[in-house]
Amino acid sequence: MKKQPVSLKNLADELGISISTVSRALKDNPIIGHELTQKIKDLARARNYIPNPLAMGLLRQQTKMIGVIVPDLVTHFYSSIISGIEEVAKENGYYILIASSNESLEKEKEAVNNLLKTRVEGIIACISQETSNFAHFENLIQNEIPLVFFDRVAEILNVPSVTVDGTEAAANITRHFYANGCRRIAYISGPDHLNISKHRKEGYLKGLKECGLEFNPELLVETKLNAGDAAIATRKLLELKQIPDAIFGINDTVAFAAMKEIKKHRLKIPEDIALVGFTDEFHSTVVEPTLTSVTHPTFQMGKEAARLFLNRLKKGQVQQK
Amino acid sequence: MKKQPVSLKNLADELGISISTVSRALKDNPIIGHELTQKIKDLARARNYIPNPLAMGLLRQQTKMIGVIVPDLVTHFYSSIISGIEEVAKENGYYILIASSNESLEKEKEAVNNLLKTRVEGIIACISQETSNFAHFENLIQNEIPLVFFDRVAEILNVPSVTVDGTEAAANITRHFYANGCRRIAYISGPDHLNISKHRKEGYLKGLKECGLEFNPELLVETKLNAGDAAIATRKLLELKQIPDAIFGINDTVAFAAMKEIKKHRLKIPEDIALVGFTDEFHSTVVEPTLTSVTHPTFQMGKEAARLFLNRLKKGQVQQK
DNA sequence: TTGAAAGCGCTAACAG
């Protein structure tokens, strides 16, 4: 018994005119008489006519949908980036379809496939931390399906991307620690194949060097970017003969996990150990002791990613001619 | 230059057979010869054929999309509900389209309209805190477009809904405070037209009564559910001649804001003032001092909401016959 | 066992 949405045909029949006339009137084609146009528009409004996007899509081969893949949805970092993407998308008449990879390569591939099935016009993605093989993305590129990366980038792929330069920020943090008297500055890193991870580590090393501190391998721990791993990494650091006086976590998940672990060891932040992480505005205010942190302009990043994407899309369409 | 996706026609042409044969083979119609079926399937795979959902949708009048409206995307509470919805949706071959109302009625209406434009098959929503007029949702009901509410519900509308019974939980919290010696238990509430808000307030009052505490109007402050308002409400409480010894915040946003405000006043939690909020698992672990809290099974709620929705959808389709 | 044709809703070239 579900009511069918009103179609152009319905309107045309009701007025006893042809479909094309209705179609034209609705788009203000000046070729149609003024009164008639008005009459048609009135009826359309009365019947609550909504153009069927499937018909349009079929005709134009475009769905007005952008696929967005994030490593995880429930982190403020990503959800606020998504908000940014959505805002710009909406302004441009686009919708976004969100998929989460849960930091898994398998799920990421699946997400790409699913999005392709829905015929999104392209994909904006942040690669999962497991992803070091990019075949599924290369496939998109070969098929000339617009692709944009944000935050975590597959650098070999030469895809338009939005990232915050972590190298300088990480170097700054290290210098900041040094300035505050820290001499055993530890760094909890992520996998090297993630650009952000690589850059931040480079920054850390650069910072150490500039401060004249020697790099101490036992103070650099690599983790997968999840809380469990980060906790283990922190424990390792806290069980050194000589514990670090500062810990620098590569992102908020890691920093939070480290914080919990430090508290468990009954150490005071920042008196016993200074702690810094990359994070975003929200958590830096709620969490206590306030996490010193490099904030990411997440919302802005999202908007920028969407803009990049839309540009890429336009270019593709021009070339098509 | 964008490559067109492969269509049935492409495959048919390449094999020199008709489209319908290809279509049938691909769905294992036994009417087609075995070898031919195989040959067709092989080619389809080789050419990476993906059925065009727009064509299918047009034919069947269904988009396999569910619209989801949340008051805000960047809260862990909602994003984890969304994850739950997504999981069940995906299992059933559905996609979700997310829209955020930003707690604004205007935006909520806009979201409904936008979703309708994309021809989602129905909507799963959590109403904004501004929403006390439900015309836009009634409209859906009249048009027999499946609708499911979660968390915040328009009770007059008689729509399938998923909520956690806050009445008992709130009464429990109040009793818990009492048991710990609190006698001036304050409650920071939300607008009365939100069911969750109403129920929790009722629970608070019920709890007071059961403990033999008299209700003190100055200890009940109503807010809009945002941080700014909640901070003001908290300040009001902290500036009473006799400050409360316990504060109960209606949700996490409110509780966090209260926490910040209490700290600003240099009061200790829970020594000077006990603080409790409804929230979810994540924040209850990160935030310090650990927020005593009633946790919501958000992921489960999302899954349940999706299930309800899918059931509702099926019912609609059966009736359609 | 296979093909031809209609039709889902819409636009746009082509006729009047």
Place this chain on the structure above:
DNA sequence: CTGTTAGCGCTTTCAA
């Protein structure tokens, strides 16, 4: 100024 028609990709009668 308005109507007719073809076609977007697909399924599904109906014919063969």
